Amino acid sequence: MVDTMERTKTLARDETDNLIASNKVEGTEVFNHKGEKLGKVENFMVGKRSGRVEYAVMSFGGILGIGEDHYPLPWDALDYDTEKDGYRVDIDKDKLKGAPSYRSDTGAAFNRQYGERVYSYYGIAY
C-alpha cells in the first residue's frame, strides 16, 4: 500500500538518536532478562502540565482488550533491546505477578503514593 520511499521517510520520523515517537512505543513487546515475553506496551501516561512521562502501561492476557491485566511501569525501567526488537524489563515472571496492576488497584488514582509503590517495585527512584 505504501511505497518504499514513503515508508523510509515515515520510519525516519518515528525515531532519532534521542527521541522516539509516541505511537512507536505503543504496541512494542516487553521481554525480561531471560528473554521471556511479559506483554506489550499499550500506551503511556504523560503529565498534562509537566510534559513528563509518568509511567508506561504494559498489558497482557485477555481477548480484544477485555480481561487484560495492566501494569504501570516506570519509563526508566524500559530498556530497548535491539536484538529482541522490544523493551527489556529486568523482572522475573513470578515477581511480576505481585506487581501493582490495574486489576488489583484502581487505574485512575496514580498519585504520589501509588507512584512511589510502582517505581520502588522496579527499583527505580520516583
Next chain:
Amino acid sequence: MVDTMERTKTLARDETDNLIASNKVEGTEVFNHKGEKLGKVENFMVGKRSGRVEYAVMSFGGILGIGEDHYPLPWDALDYDTEKDGYRVDIDKDKLKGAPSYRSDTGAAFNRQYGERVYSYYGIAY
C-alpha cells in the same frame, strides 16, 4: 462492539486530572483562538532517556499520510479546550504557514538549535 461498562472503564484509564494517555493525545484536533481548525496531533516525540515530551507533531493536508505537512509544536503550546474537544494553539493560520515544518526542514534533526526555533515561534521558552 464494546459494551458500555467496558468503554467507561477504558475511558477512565485514558485520562485523570493530571495525566493523559499517549494514544488519547494522538488524533486530537487542533484549533486556534479563532476556532479555526489547524490540523490534528499525529503523535509526539519523547526523549528516550529523559522521558520528557520534546514536541507534539501536528499534521494537516494530504491523503492517507502522503503529502501531509507536519508541524512540531511545543507541548506547552497545546491547551485543551473542553468546548471544542480539541487542543487550542494561539496562532493565526497565516503565521502557521511560516512555522517550522517537516516539509521545509528535516524531521530527523531535532537538535537544540531547531528546538529553540520551534519553541520561540510559538512564544514558549525551550
